[in-house]
Amino acid sequence: MGKEKRQKEEKPGKRKKKSHRLYALVVLLLGIAIIALGVLILFYVQKIEISGNEYCTDQEIADTVQSDKYSINTLYILGKYALGYGEQLPCLESMEVGLKAPWVLKVTVKEKPIVGYVRNGEDYAYFDKAGLVVSESSSLIEGLPCIEGIEVKDIKLYKQLRSDDTRIFEEILETSKEVVKYHLSTDRIVCKDDKIYLHIGKVCVSLGKNVSSEQIAQIAPIMEKLGDQEGTLHLENYSETTETITFDIGEFPEEK
Structure with missing residues (x-):
């Protein structure tokens, strides 16, 4: 009888711990979602500043930088070029991609000389x-x-x-x-x-x-x-x- 009584007394405490864990998990997931949403909004590409080009147009370069559906995020684009997966026009000798602001990309190119x-x-x-x-x-x-x-x-x-x-x-x-x-x-x-x-x-x-x-x-x-x-x-x-x-x-x- 005593043992059964102790088990009955312990059940409310266990339920309380489970509810705390569930609450913490919900808060954690909500926090991650808020951070992810903040990153998506803050690092959404709003402007691409291009320099170094003479005969190649800004639009051609911008289209190359944003060549896939995920290239609306500046961090994604930076990572893509840092890992060597970014595209480059054949008329360019080099292309450097950086951030001027979280929502502004800075692209510096060097064109191949025309002879x-x-x-x-x-x-x-x-x-x-x-x-x-x-x-x-x-x-x-x-x-x-x-x-x-x-x-x-x-x-x-x-x-x-x-x-x-x-x-x-x-x-x-x-x-x-x-x-x-x-x-x-x-x-x-x-x-x-x-x-x-x-x-x-x-x-x-x-x-x-x-x-x-x-x-x-x-x-x-x-x-x-x-x-x-x-x-x-x-x-x-x-x-x-x-x-x-x-x-x-x-x-x-x-x-x-």
Whole structure:
């Protein structure tokens, strides 16, 4: 009888402990829910500030950053890029994503340098040193050379330019890269009879079939000496061992 009485006396206490535990669990879950809701609201993407871009649009970059349905939260986006799962446009060399405020993302990009362009109907297709089309636009960017005299196939954004004449096309890409390297303002890079010519103002520079960095390096100082003279500058025979340079005043190669 005594034992049964003690068990009956203990039951209300156990019930009280269970109710306390249940209450604590409810409070804990409610607290977690409030924190989660606060994070969702506070870190909801309201603005994306983008810097470093010139030819790539803010919208293109923003769309890339928010490429999936979960990219409405700044913490999620930060984590995605920190772990290496974030997307990056092919026209960018680098992209850094950070927080300016809990609801504001700061994106800093570095674009691949454009070395030239080809005409694609009414538009201009701009490419980098590897021949990748990094931008297409109806607007002309001044100071870049136009590639002429070689057929380029399947011009598409973020795709490699292709030509049946692989060798001469590689030389043109190399020429474009060197022109940018030496800060030359070139109007056109023309391929004619498997030879490459640069058109700079009133001067046509003949580079021959194989273009070297040494050839391009000579152009700027020679152009300064030529002043307003017009004609053809022959660098096709110039090399580290043969420093032959001639200038034909008033003469130009025939255009096809």
